[in-house]
Amino acid sequence: MDISNQIIGSFSQNVSSFYNSNPRKSQVEIALDVANFLFNSPKRIMFIEAPVGIGKTLGVLIPSILYSRLQRSQITYATATKNLQDQIFDSDLPDLKRMQILGDEKKVLAMGKENYFCIVNYQNNREKFKTSQRAVDIGMAIDKCYTGLRKELDQVLKNASKEETTDHEWDILKIKSDQRKCKLNYCPGHEYRNSFQKHPFITVTNHSQLIQTRINIDNKIPGIVSVYPGLVIIDEAHLFNDNYLSCAQEQLSIEDFKKISHFAKDNLRLKKAATQIKKKLIKLSKQKYGLQTRHTLVYEDRVNLSIIREELIKEESFDTNRNGEVNVGGQVDELVGSIYKILDTNNYISWITSDNGEKIQFVTKNIFDDFEKLIKELSAYNKIIFMSGTLTSTNNSEEEIKSIWGISNFEYKSYESPFSPENQIYLCLPKEGFKVTRNKDRMVQPIVINCIQPICRQIKGGVLILSNSLELKDKIRKDIGNTYENRNVFSQGDDNVNELSKKFKRDKSSILIASGSFKTGFSVKGEALQAVVITSLPFPVKDDPFIELKVSEYCKRLKMTPTEDNKFKISYDIMLHDLEQSIGRLIRDMGDYGVIYITDSRIYGRNNYGANLQRWFLDKGYVIHNNLMELSNFMANAKNKIHRHIQQYNKENNLNKLKNIPQITYSPSNRSKLNRTFILKKK
Template structure:
């Protein structure tokens, strides 16, 4: 059956038909049998002025529409096109509501027709796209998009996008289409009958068993079997030979002395069983600097090299860019595997189980199931990082991700296809294992070995190690962590796991189970009530303390507490309730686990689904016990070497408070459990030294006693020609004026700089609050659409997505904090100016910082010079490193913090940078100098 689709795009005077906004341009394209068969476009006289921001966005002005037809004049033509067709648009409800509004206005009856939303279809079928705006999808698919935000061009591109999406849908395997069908009826797009016809046509065809693995009514992409490299082909080589090969295989490759020196040092450390600390400036090429000698050593010794990074971005770069390059140039074969924590991987057993449950009408859950069904035909790894999921999808992921507590291992019907176990088996047979700091240090404290046995490891982005180890050896809990688990056990709609558990017990006639679970419902209610009261009381303590010590206008409250505080009268009711909750939890969980244990004798009578369910139930009961143990730890403060604190949102829910504990120092943990047990650990980063010394890092990580080799390798970039540091003398310090005055001054200064640089500016903040206020103030200064402002926390999306949007638009300015100080790479003309609003000191009252400072002071040290300043310098160097990313980059760095030039310690920040020209003048003189320099 041939269907007709009419793709519509309207340009309008605003976003709301209900508020009187009108259509100013129509683009309509008809599609039949995969071909464009008709086009129609026209301007429309809206009868109201076109607002300036719409004119700026679309390029359509009042002059262009003054002689255009009214909507009622073109309505017959449009209705004729739409007769018997599907109404298709990119964000369909926007265009459909405008059409209905205009039809009402012109006296026509409202339409009723099937709809297709190409945003929704793209999110379901184009899982690798960076974003789902029409322009981004056009770039992704290589579709020509001549005039974005003009209806005729947008409709044309949307029509071509629709053709691609329908082809993609049609090419999915029969098993995938059949699995999708139950979830399609809950989507916005009317795809049921389209997919029904595709299924009817496919039923006659043979399945594509070369591409897909068909199992239990699901189609999975076939993954090539892992082939271990041969030890017999290992060939020794000289480094010059590899550099010759690199010149042949890499564009613009230059032999860099720093990189050659790094290869030599890493090789020496690995062969002499020494640890190495090596700072490699931007542009050194440190990944090849450690991979070349590291892979050679792994093959030579026949044991794996582990490379650990902090960011997913760097892991992907190593696997997708560096490893394929080295496979081409090394004179021997080697294998490499990326292994992450198991929560990154889909559990196929759990996912299959959710596909049988059609009770939930939640749109996000149904849409995410549809996404994942399609994703199984494309993914070889089952790694969630490949997906772009909305917040509702992320909640669903928590129910289907792999985890140790609910794994059936070899008893699982999916075991041979399990993404996590396949990746783990491959890692155990690989020469090179790429992982992240989180998994590396989870493995360090885990009883079950997660990584293959290794003696040599490279820690890239090593300046993050202290923070990651501190997190992994700490604890945290909150009310919602308990509620999430409790709700799965006993949901209010009667569909909880304990009801299913009782049904299975009845079915198999498990003796005495009713006796064991007799008080379960009462105990469940008691536990929930006690936990509810515990966290309400803790939040009250936090709010009272905040009132007595500082302004409660702060939205986020942080309160450090000690064993002495816990022993005070205010905490007595909390501790009594915690003791009762712990008792109730034990009485709740232990009988249920006893009944579960008795299922061993019913193994042969259980279905696969029942076995999986029982393992999931046991996992949740174990998780509850673990949460309760953590809560007891956090409320008893048993360790003098830990710091304890709570955080609460002053205006959040009444029990919204989180408790934390972290070790004050991790040096001894690392010295004993890590550095003392490994033959060679290579620590590298672009930012590890302070005042040309590694003493700060070595002390913090427990490396001093090991006497590591150390080296600083300079960047090959010509900073004296490529960069300029500018420090305004007339921007006040934040403690000299109120925040409103400060924000007004920095916003006007940023605006003047942006006019010179034409946007292309990254602005780094140390606080979200100031970022938001500056974003608002800057917006009020500029003309409509003069600059494209992209702000972390204001605009939605991941760091990678915000960065890509920044690169897509001319005249764009990116406001970022925290994660934007490092790990983002914007080479070339996209970034010409970096502004650092304040020197990045950690607040002295931050609990871990305060505890470390107290310890240092007690030992006779200086908390500012020994801790705060070195930390801030390393952070500052990370921020500075965002500007010059290649030998062809050029730009200016502004620092809006006079402490850099007016304090004794300020020169330490300048000394930490590569040698470059520094200008210290009032902001207007600096802007003028920047203008001359840019030209």
Template structure:
């Protein structure tokens, strides 16, 4: 058994990092600093609470009081640091803690946060990157932590869960969509099938269904059918929702007074935007106490979520949907006005100026039909032109740079705005002469207001994604990376450190944690983190906790340095090509498969290479093996089959580099096809690279590759009983990038040239 080790926390020392074991070579990036944790002996339960204890000491004692819980010094060190930050026992107001698998980080932040909330009357938000971790916190970790805190203080912390909006049914949209489909004469084909699905949803909802996506009586044949009636749809008005029993509103109401709100990264970003625009919060009602503590778990993914929340996309479908929705409202208002006029005519035999004005307004609107047709024709030309450019360049995403690709694009926006302003003005007038009152009047009023908001959103998307008004090449680092793909124009901010800093400022204390938080476990990695996440030196404590695993006994690592495995971009005139490399990769993968008894996870950086290797491996794979390939089924299904089979070979890209948790022999080896440097054609990577200038490799490629590689390697050892092999099939890992690769491996790799 190894001696206990604890991580070092600091806010500005030149070297303050810790790995899993002492190593002999100074070239190794992980240095293992011996440091005993500053904790007193286990408390005596019979002695009662000691009011003289510091808050951090109390947090540690609460964790130690848990019956049957194995003592983990890394967990206690993290709990101590979080508690010190919350209680002001150290100068920093924030902490970022890298805590590997098995550390028990959930309890390490939940206990001090819950203690702080019940003692100080505060509230907290805990956000994760995945729904799986949300559910684990809600069903296991939070109840356990709350029980420990109640036992120690006599006060019971409360917690509530708020999922992403796409997980919740919007009853108002369900009613509208159902009425729309039922009003159509022709119910054959897809719309008829959608109608059947929605009727089943209505029946489920009326019989007490939860309104959550995971609880649906059956899977929607098409995901868009659910999204159209979810709280994440454009038409959902969650901010002003008045629908009785609305699932998302219920979740928000429960969260508004809970000590701890368990949610996801995207809702934290959305909440920040709501606070900025409307002065409201998704996690508190009007007059309720706002959360003052924010915990971000799986924080390595948070900036992507923040960037996503600030992104925009422009599609023709979105514009058509807006017109359809407005026209539907107009039709309802016209019917109301017509009915009221008919009643008036029956009463006195005369019509009113209102009806004549209504007819005149309709005639005026019809005059603009040609203008509308011109709008749709020009939109069609815009997308056709972009698609042709994309095909010519044989790119999945067509990068866009100023000036705009289309000379006439600038005149499209006034045309679009004029068209919709006319429609909305007519709807406003109808509303003004309609007989609706009370709740119905407020409903129509809010719908009109929401349509104008949607028009502003579409206009902003056009400006940023098509006209490139905030492009980073003219706007600087806070500007957008812009591209076209799959019938949509997209824009996303490049550097979100300023927005992250604004978001942190909404909270008194911030805690960020992940199993892989820093690209490098040293001062260089800490500096990169502070800059990317928008923290000043001195305001955040940074540290890496030791792993529970004895990697020297549990893991072996190999680098395949055969020249034929060198990636094509590094060959520079050498013999061979991508097809040759795929064949050698397949041979190397099969050699690994035949050399281990359990499952193998093979990680790639491109679909093309993965599919080529899969086609070569498939006919030669032993019959007792199961080949699973990303794209042939959903991620969840692939992982379930991989776990259950026990001897599967799973090939994946991107999302499979992280979040794969398969303990035991079912995952005995990880095969890495190449060092995961980011693709230069990725829009955000291209922008970051351009802005970094000559330092592009140090500031962009190297940190991204290191974080991804550490995530991939981390898929192997998930418990103290796991053993396995990591194979990196990239000769560069033994050459010019050896130092990078070794900094990501917890063991010394063996290089194989043959």
């Protein structure tokens, strides 16, 4: 079988007829490169760096489906965000079926527990719904559900002319994090989740579930999704490392310290130490704003933790070995073991987190080595494709991957963007008037008067304001209110991320003030988004304990002496990754255009990074403006310029221009002898 011809045929016939347009050469090149890696290369890992708009999703999925079908294996496709998960499962896979590239093979959408309902939760809480009729309506809708997903339940309600579930109603229905298997055999949510391990042809999941399954297997705990399907595709791969941290970190919550107080009984020394820690956690959780959400444990905290550990060991009569480690046994052995790790500063790093509950979190200092181990274990039993538009930030991408990811034997392919920054983006970097300061009140008026107001008066479409500071976000919202310049204003926190995204997309002239969740995975095409305002350069917080570990580790891997200058270079590269993600929200399609405005005059300050950043923009094809005087003219002429660019691009990227087609063939005798059942038993 000639795989190359089959792939080219899929694009020239199936894809082109479905979209009623000629396939792009760049998209076919991705598909051929992926097929060459899957069928010909002995390497187990491939990195694809391809910008938005090039069509990398179909470019990767089409050869992957063909490969997995011939190999009689499966695909696990992991993303970082719910938005992309939904897009893959609800849009891309159905489109591939309509193209007759994908058949009736089983596909599952594997999300977190809280996205599915449990019938028992409904049955035990009928009286908590607003009215008895509402409980009946939801019950009738539940009977028609197959997956137990909230969006499926909402669609059934909508089809019956009923209101979709409210957040309160979903809190009643959803599977709780500590909820085990359902006692009923016909619970859609639990039954559907049980199917994740029954080898569906395609599993669309997220980074966290893939990582957690691998961690669970190491700890002899049942997994969530298949980590040995034969082929693993990791999209939004630039976030995979951070998501590994989220899964690998352990924690002690305020509830744990309440348990300690319970064990204290008449032990006043123990009770006092536990109370001091509880007070510290509560104090930081009430601290609404701040430069960081991870706070270093101070000497007093460690003294109190040491007292708690010492007194608990006395209370429970624990045995310890020569290193002071607890020999497991007793009711609070996990608490004592966790405290031991927190106090072990040679091997663990810990912090108090203040943005997501009251807790102390900790992780091994070998986390980057463990991350490497995870990838190597996955690649031992699967081929892995990592894909992203912003994998690297240096000119030597392969060396950067080798150093940062700790992988030496891999394929790397990068592709040019189909977009034209010169014609599609009006980049404004003001020379003065925007001082970044801890006093957020001083920043609000310049941003509103000199940036947001003139932008709203010169463009028709939506405006996204991205702030690195929650305090600044809230102060901007307070200043401009719920409506501004005849536009509706939404702010992160008004509603959940999905609902807020829908409202912003529907209202094509609205303003959305947001932070982290909207910097990646947020995709709005057309006039609904024509301006992105970035309130400051997104440098990582210098004193964040984990950032300190990350910067030091990267210095070591890049063989750089950990001087202040070198540490800043690493922080600068981290900032560039974040900045590129934020900028990438504006242009999601070849017809999109608008303005990027960075309200940070440090770009022109007395520093080297400002000049470097300007060169970085120029090298990417941007034209730098220092004010908005030419914005109206740019917006008026953008469509014509983009039209000419698209014509030229399509001419140069016609399938007839395809060269250096790899020879990829397949015969049944070449089918992998990989025996998944054997591997699972072996693991």
